[in-house]
Amino acid sequence: MFLGASDRGAQLIQTLTYQAFQYSSMLIPEVADTPKPIDDAIRWGFMHESGPFEIWDMLGVAETVEQMKAAGYAPAAWVEDMLKSGCASFYQYKGDNKVGIYDVNKKKYVKIARAPGLVVLSELKKAKKIISENTGASLYDMGDGVACVEFHTKMNALDDDIFNITIEALDRVEKDFVGLVIGNEADNFSAGANIFMVVVAAQQGMWDVLEGAVAKLQNMNMRMRYSARPVVVAPAGLTLGGGCELTMHASRIVAAAETYIGLVELGVGVIPAGGGMKEYMRRILNPLMRVPSAEVLPGLMKVFEQIGQAKVATSAEEARQFGILGPADRVVLSRNHLLAEAKKEVLHMAATGYKPPAPELIYAAGRGALAALRVGAWAFKEGKYITEYEGVIAGKLVNVLTGGDLSRPTWVSEQYILDLEREAFLSLCGEQKTQERMWAMLNTGKPLRN
CATH class of the missing domain: 3.90.226.10 (2-enoyl-CoA Hydratase; Chain A, domain 1)
Incomplete structure (x- = not known):
């Protein structure tokens, strides 16, 4: 709702969101091969419900990339490479569950390792x-x-x-x-x-x-x-x-x-x-x-x-x-x-x-x-x-x-x-x-x- 509005408050939300997405994408592959460790750090370290790439997925990666470029906050090049390869999101989903994550170096989804004994x-x-x-x-x-x-x-x-x-x-x-x-x-x-x-x-x-x-x-x-x-x-x-x-x-x-x-x-x-x-x-x-x-x-x-x-x-x-x-x-x-x-x-x-x-x-x-x-x-x-x-x-x-x-x-x-x-x-x-x-x-x- 805020990203689609045009008032000053919405513009502030848009700027902060696009800056966060841009900065997060620039960290890869320098600090991690996939977006998952960054999302985990944000959720676990700051008690957020979702990390930046999880939020980006919710908003739609391709649509948000165009809005970011128009606002002057173009993401890292690998994000557009991912979209061109046919991967429409950072995470691969099966129903409501995340089963895969895009690996920048391998240029494809890799399976998310699951902790043994996890109860769902x-x-x-x-x-x-x-x-x-x-x-x-x-x-x-x-x-x-x-x-x-x-x-x-x-x-x-x-x-x-x-x-x-x-x-x-x-x-x-x-x-x-x-x-x-x-x-x-x-x-x-x-x-x-x-x-x-x-x-x-x-x-x-x-x-x-x-x-x-x-x-x-x-x-x-x-x-x-x-x-x-x-x-x-x-x-x-x-x-x-x-x-x-x-x-x-x-x-x-x-x-x-x-x-x-x-x-x-x-x-x-x-x-x-x-x-x-x-x-x-x-x-x-x-x-x-x-x-x-x-x-x-x-x-x-x-x-x-x-x-x-x-x-x-x-x-x-x-x-x-x-x-x-x-x-x-x-x-x-x-x-x-x-x-x-x-x-x-x-x-x-x-x-x-x-x-x-x-x-x-x-x-x-x-x-x-x-x-x-x-x-x-x-x-x-x-x-x-x-x-x-x-x-x-x-x-x-x-x-x-x-x-x-x-x-x-x-x-x-x-x-x-x-x-x-x-x-x-x-x-x-x-x-x-x-x-x-x-x-x-x-x-x-x-x-x-x-």
Whole structure:
């Protein structure tokens, strides 16, 4: 659109684009025999979606060359030689896949070498490796005794279809496979729960349905955590809310380096209810409170701030600092290799005799810490850092984080915290201001602070 327009802004875009194409073509064959290494460098080094020659292919090489020459940015001579030889693009395509690349020295397409063991879900689908599927998710046989669940809803939002396929996958893995990968090739692993379903159910008073959905997510996550077979989750891109909670219950996480992950539910007026708060308490409070004479408030404040401020880690390594990734979890730089590395991790864990973790009690600080956090939330509200209603949400949050109105600190079961999460979530869903926040997010894509 910009390349075809004539205003000053479009002229700037045209100049920058044609200059980039000209410069990139001049680098060959000095720094590479083919365009592919340059495209790879731009995508991997600068996190661009496409390199210059990939973009050039999209625009049409022959047409763009004429426009570049007319604008005074003629490409390197080899580009026109390529076109004269009958090669109309830099890449050779088979369907949507790149199978070849033009080699300047050989003056023909050469096959693109493929990394051994690379997993491509579209190829598994063509090979009829789908075990089960519905409109929200698919279950694949990846080979070597490893199964894979792929989400394919809009933004991979979690819904009942995804729950059903994942539960079926856990059933099948116990009998027929050595382990399970949960991942996909979309830009985003999961943007969270389907809030349209949530707000409609709340407004229609379908509380049994809503509670059943939350309980289903909780039970699915807990089953993943204590599965006898390793369950490896491979997040990438946006991994928010319920997607983050699902990831935190994996036996092992193999994350793409560019993963944006966090519990953001407060932005739509609720608290995490899929076990995310329970996991933060287990990971941050439990180790702290096993130390004699330790103070719980610093740990509680860290968890409270991360959830209360809806903090999102901007990389997988930052997620490790948050406590979302653990010391044994891995980070993969190449997005294309993520599923293959997740599969390798499943096979490694199975080969080394994976055993699920033992059930763990959660430290609940009780009413003393609850009062202290309530005072902190009140101070934020009085200082106008949060709205009146955000103070209500914060009250629900701290109630769960401290285990409720317990007379003294104690260790409670995971299910106890899950029940508190679910109760708080449902009560907030019934509030008009929460419903307004959900509709605002659905209609504008931005959080409403009411």
